Amino acid sequence: MEQLTWTGSLAGLNIIFLGLCVMLALAVAAQIVVSFLPASDAQEINPDGTVARRGGLAGGLNRAVILLFALLVLVLLIYTIAGAFMGPQAGIFGGMSQQMLPVWIALILTFAVSIHFKRRLGLYGKLFDSTVGMIGFAIVMFWVFTGIFGGLFDLLVTHDSLSQTSGMKNKLPGTPLRSPDEGVYPWFLLGGDNLARDVFSRLIKGSWVVVQIAPLATLFAFMVGITLGLPAGYYGGRLDTILSFLANLILAFPVILLFYLLVTPEIVMTGIPNYMAVFLFIFPLIFLAVLLNSRYYTQPSFRTPLLIVVLGIVGWLYLSLVSTDGAIVATDTYRIPGLPSMIDLFDIDAGVLVVFVSVVFVNSPTVFRIVRGLALDIKTRDYVAAAQTRGEGPWYIMLWEILPNARGPLIVDFCLRIGYTTILLGTLGFFGLGLESESPDWGSTINAGRRLLSLYPHAAIAPALALLSLVLGLNLLADGLREESLRD
Amino acid sequence: MGLFILRRLGVMLLTALCLTFIVFWLTNLYPNLEKLAKTQGNFRMSDEAVASYLEDRGYLQPTVDKFGEWLGVLPGWVTTGETPDETFGRCFPAGTPAEDRPTRCGILQGDWGFSTVFKEPVGETVLTRLALTGKLMFWVLMLMVPSALIVGVLAGMREGSKLDRSLSTFSIATTATPEYVSGVIFIAVLASSRFGLSPLLAEWGWIDSKTLFLGSATSAMKDANFWNFFLPVLTISLYGMGYIARMTRASMTEVMTAQYIRTARLKGVKFSEIVLKHALRNALIAPFTVIMLQIPWLLNGVVIVETLFNYKGFGWLLVQAAANNDIELLLAVSVVSVIVVLVTQLISDIGYVFLNPRIRIS
Numbered sequence: 001m002e003q004l005t006w007t008g009s010l011a012g013l014n015i016i017f018l019g020l021c022v023m024l025a026l027a028v029a030a031q032i033v034v035s036f037l038p039a040s041d042a043q044e045i046n047p048d049g050t051v052a053r054r055g056g057l058a059g060g061l062n063r064a065v066i067l068l069f070a071l072l073v074l075v076l077l078i079y080t081i082a083g084a085f086m087g088p089q090a091g092i093f094g095g096m097s098q099q100m101l102p103v104w105i106a107l108i109l110t111f112a113v114s115i116h117f118k119r120r121l122g123l124y125g126k127l128f129d130s131t132v133g134m135i136g137f138a139i140v141m142f143w144v145f146t147g148i149f150g151g152l153f154d155l156l157v158t159h160d161s162l163s164q165t166s167g168m169k170n171k172l173p174g175t176p177l178r179s180p181d182e183g184v185y186p187w188f189l190l191g192g193d194n195l196a197r198d199v200f201s202r203l204i205k206g207s208w209v210v211v212q213i214a215p216l217a218t219l220f221a222f223m224v225g226i227t228l229g230l231p232a233g234y235y236g237g238r239l240d241t242i243l244s245f246l247a248n249l250i251l252a253f254p255v256i257l258l259f260y261l262l263v264t265p266e267i268v269m270t271g272i273p274n275y276m277a278v279f280l281f282i283f284p285l286i287f288l289a290v291l292l293n294s295r296y297y298t299q300p301s302f303r304t305p306l307l308i309v310v311l312g313i314v315g316w317l318y319l320s321l322v323s324t325d326g327a328i329v330a331t332d333t334y335r336i337p338g339l340p341s342m343i344d345l346f347d348i349d350a351g352v353l354v355v356f357v358s359v360v361f362v363n364s365p366t367v368f369r370i371v372r373g374l375a376l377d378i379k380t381r382d383y384v385a386a387a388q389t390r391g392e393g394p395w396y397i398m399l400w401e402i403l404p405n406a407r408g409p410l411i412v413d414f415c416l417r418i419g420y421t422t423i424l425l426g427t428l429g430f431f432g433l434g435l436e437s438e439s440p441d442w443g444s445t446i447n448a449g450r451r452l453l454s455l456y457p458h459a460a461i462a463p464a465l466a467l468l469s470l471v472l473g474l475n476l477l478a479d480g481l482r483e484e485s486l487r488d
Numbered sequence: 489m490g491l492f493i494l495r496r497l498g499v500m501l502l503t504a505l506c507l508t509f510i511v512f513w514l515t516n517l518y519p520n521l522e523k524l525a526k527t528q529g530n531f532r533m534s535d536e537a538v539a540s541y542l543e544d545r546g547y548l549q550p551t552v553d554k555f556g557e558w559l560g561v562l563p564g565w566v567t568t569g570e571t572p573d574e575t576f577g578r579c580f581p582a583g584t585p586a587e588d589r590p591t592r593c594g595i596l597q598g599d600w601g602f603s604t605v606f607k608e609p610v611g612e613t614v615l616t617r618l619a620l621t622g623k624l625m626f627w628v629l630m631l632m633v634p635s636a637l638i639v640g641v642l643a644g645m646r647e648g649s650k651l652d653r654s655l656s657t658f659s660i661a662t663t664a665t666p667e668y669v670s671g672v673i674f675i676a677v678l679a680s681s682r683f684g685l686s687p688l689l690a691e692w693g694w695i696d697s698k699t700l701f702l703g704s705a706t707s708a709m710k711d712a713n714f715w716n717f718f719l720p721v722l723t724i725s726l727y728g729m730g731y732i733a734r735m736t737r738a739s740m741t742e743v744m745t746a747q748y749i750r751t752a753r754l755k756g757v758k759f760s761e762i763v764l765k766h767a768l769r770n771a772l773i774a775p776f777t778v779i780m781l782q783i784p785w786l787l788n789g790v791v792i793v794e795t796l797f798n799y800k801g802f803g804w805l806l807v808q809a810a811a812n813n814d815i816e817l818l819l820a821v822s823v824v825s826v827i828v829v830l831v832t833q834l835i836s837d838i839g840y841v842f843l844n845p846r847i848r849i850s
Binding site for chain 1: 650788821825
């Protein structure tokens, strides 16, 4: 086996690709320069008396940029599709593209179905009207599928993300294994790290950590923020003063200091993260209970069974979440019994729990402030006054009148906040807090790779670019959503 | 106005007290103290040895008492030895004659305590490190604020134009790049002697040194120059820049749709004059607030960048203090950072009122 180059037998395309990139950059630059010049109002009168306006220089440039962009996308598609069929013959990109085949299929299916039904899908469907939104959505879904297929089903990866292979320490991308056994993938596609592990496989396993924790933590932060922010904004007064003071208190903490204080093995030993989990995770339960009760309390025969079923299920999940080995808090000196391990659905590792809890804790005050501001604004609207006149209860107004009308900004912020949570998780990994040092998550990998950065940058660059692209995708998605939700 | 500032100062003081108490409580939890005792004494101490070590040094008093001693409102602890010479306490070492022993020593007396990691008084340590970070922050602000404002104003003056879209994409990209990502990329591309641009440039003879920039800022602590200091400054500024630029753009687009701008255009004022004379002043009110509120966020960037580039400033100090559970140093660090946060908030509120005549009059 020989060393792989980046594009292998497709190397002929590289010059076209580079040329297109340079031309596109020049065209965009020219467009910007032209936009400063006054527009030339070239008009011509057709024989039938109509007036046509010619695009002039700016119009021509615009067409050129669109054309070049389309060509660039086409070349990228050729790289990807040819790579998927040719595999390592088409170099490192080809090999990666072939490994990623399930992701490509899932992406194509998602897009085909969504675009076909986009008129019936509400805001989600409208996303497919905006180019920026679609690009963002594609990047985000790429990582989501990578996480699910690679992390959950163990597809995609070429090697075990934890095992070391002799002779592969700090090897460059595309290095072949020294003596591969039968059935072992014969290359390290993105090289080896300083412990001779496969960077590519760790990258994919790392995406699962992010895809699991970031959206869920953001969701919990939103539950906390909404449940506390709505009454603070709606009632105002002393409740608002106290809650806002507490929120500002947490916000005044430098995030990294808070992480250094909270996410340590010593704090885990004291059981503080468990108490915080008990407190923070109860909010979805309260939220659901109030949401359903405020709507259906006039029909007790329907409300009571509904609440029993919903709260039963969510309560069970809640208890499973907070209890480990039959105890909610277990320290050396005392323990508080929780759900017996027989009916405990899942256990969360103490290191992951503390990371999760602190990320929720850091994010909720900001969400609180946003929700409070929106509630303050919306409560002055006429439909709220109408509901008050109708005699609706305050919680009904908050959850069924104010909240649905605040959904636009909240959805946009949700996307942005997942990105921010991803950055926070990376920060934790970068400082070696929380997750174990061999964990494949991107922050820890960057941390491990940065010591040899000027000699072997690939081990740190790969996860850095992955994190960058995911957060960028989420930002673009939020931008597309904002644009589309403003258009209504 | 005076009452407003007074009330804000009161809230600030309360916030600072609450926050320092939280830090105090977290650092004084028993497992943390045990770790401290073991790193200070030795790692094979028995549980009894740890307990007596902590007892002697006053760590096992109730947290509120210790907090009061640290503040300087309660008398410091005294451990009586077998002879008067062996008696020592919070405020004096062993061998101090009885009449020279102060009873209280805390923040109120100007004593910030003693760092267990650096073996020197906390006050001095924090000041030297803070000066280094001040230098970094100064250059960051010098780079970040003007470029963010220029980008924002250029993007916002013609909404929807090509320039606007390119610059907005650029701002989105910078807000999506945390410091530990951009720093890593910059070092690999610009400061590695084997990869990226430097070998190429060196081969062509465009640069004299081996690399375009230096990947470590340790030498910049003494003598900072473009070569060793630009990368850390750029890394921090880039992340904060996108946000300020987007806020400036939003404010600028809003101003550009205002009635008086339309009037000016209809009167035939030149576009450049409209932007510079009519729009800019009103468009820069909102970014001022954003810039002030961005400073606490820069603190996070400072911690990351100082760790990545090995620049031993305030952020590096925070990491050292937290990693070693150096309680008094950590408290001083958190007091400083909390004050930075609260003061910038106060300045942004007051500044907003001063800059915006509409609020000032009503």
